[in-house]
Amino acid sequence: MDHSNEADVVAADEHGAGSEHTGPGWSVYWKVAVVLTLITIGEVWVYYIPAFVASRLFLPTLLTMSAVKFVIVVMFYMHLKYDHKLFRTLFTGPLIVATATLFALLFLFGHLRLGHGG
Amino acid sequence: MSTATVSHHYSSTGLDNRKIAIWAFIGSECMLFVSLISTYLIYKDRSVVGPYPHTPWTDPSTGHVYHAILNIPVTSASTFILLMSSLAMVLALSAVENKGKPQRNLGERILGNSKLWLFMTALLGLGFLGCQAYEFTSFVNEGLTIKTNLFGSTFFTLTGFHGAHVTAGVIWILSMLFIDIKRGLGPSDALNVDIMALYWHFVDVVWVAIFTLVYLIR
Numbered sequence: 638m639d640h641s642n643e644a645d646v647v648a649a650d651e652h653g654a655g656s657e658h659t660g661p662g663w664s665v666y667w668k669v670a671v672v673l674t675l676i677t678i679g680e681v682w683v684y685y686i687p688a689f690v691a692s693r694l695f696l697p698t699l700l701t702m703s704a705v706k707f708v709i710v711v712m713f714y715m716h717l718k719y720d721h722k723l724f725r726t727l728f729t730g731p732l733i734v735a736t737a738t739l740f741a742l743l744f745l746f747g748h749l750r751l752g753h754g755g
Numbered sequence: 756m757s758t759a760t761v762s763h764h765y766s767s768t769g770l771d772n773r774k775i776a777i778w779a780f781i782g783s784e785c786m787l788f789v790s791l792i793s794t795y796l797i798y799k800d801r802s803v804v805g806p807y808p809h810t811p812w813t814d815p816s817t818g819h820v821y822h823a824i825l826n827i828p829v830t831s832a833s834t835f836i837l838l839m840s841s842l843a844m845v846l847a848l849s850a851v852e853n854k855g856k857p858q859r860n861l862g863e864r865i866l867g868n869s870k871l872w873l874f875m876t877a878l879l880g881l882g883f884l885g886c887q888a889y890e891f892t893s894f895v896n897e898g899l900t901i902k903t904n905l906f907g908s909t910f911f912t913l914t915g916f917h918g919a920h921v922t923a924g925v926i927w928i929l930s931m932l933f934i935d936i937k938r939g940l941g942p943s944d945a946l947n948v949d950i951m952a953l954y955w956h957f958v959d960v961v962w963v964a965i966f967t968l969v970y971l972i973r
Contacts, residue, residue: 680966681831684827703964710959715952715953735785738789742793
């Protein structure tokens with residue numbers, strides 16, 4: 638084994654230990670890609686159904702599908718599911734603050750109503 | 756002490772500080788994009804004049820009818836392209852991590868080719884930017900610019916910021932591809948590719964949110 642290969646092996650060990658990254662392989666990645674594609678097709682499909690667009694289910698359905706896609710990419714492609722808890726905190730903390738701010742702003746500007754008085 | 760040991764920067768947590776930094780950066784980027792999305796959602800229905808995103812509008816002074824401006828088929832295609840670029844990116848990272856391991860058949864040789872997957876990721880990223888350039892150009896030709904109304908201002912700011920992030924990501928990927936061609940990437944470079952991949956996937960998840968909140972929800 639030459640010096641560069643030895644360095645690569647050492648670095649690979651450190652990479653694994655340092656980041657605790659033991660992500661999934663091809664068998665998971667392609668399934669994730671198929672699921673993401675199917676959800677995207679589902680989103681576009683419901684967009685073109687006028688009766689569904691007019692129904693109360695339209696908004697929650699789209700938001701749920703989008704949230705599922707978001708979580709799948711973060712968990713599997715960004716391998717947060719397999720990574721250290723600190724990384725999860727660094728991501729979800731600001732995301733929660735940002736989402737709360739989004740809802741607060743929508744409420745303040747009259748896009749969300751609480752009760753009948755609004 | 757080996758070269759590889761010197762090149763790593765561990766913090767008191769036992770984690771590499773570059774990886775902590777990219778996650779902290781991604782967290783801050785969440786706040787940036789949510790603020791832009793909030794602004795879009797608040798102002799999109801408050802435009803005094805058209806064109807509008809989902810409904811037609813007739814200009815009272817000229818009688819010209821503007822159709823709903825958002826092009827869902829093109830955007831759906833660009834969303835698919837960006838999702839597939841994320842797949843190519845995870846395969847590039849996997850190929851770099853497993854460089855040097857024996858490849859027994861053609862499938863393993865293809866999966867283990869980091870140059871191929873980095874190239875595919877950059878190509879798909881450029882494809883997404885091409886779709887965005889087409890969309891922006893067609894909007895301007897149809898009469899919607901950043902100055903036309905509140906929808907135009909917030910839409911171009913939000914998608915323009917995202918496009919700028921994709922452009923930075925493509926440049927980063929092409930730089931990594933150049934290094935791979937020049938000297939080859941191995942497991943010692945996996946963390947650098949991992950950091951780049953995290954940025955790229957983040958750009959992807961931001962688009963997942965934008966696609967639903969901006970394009971599909973009326």
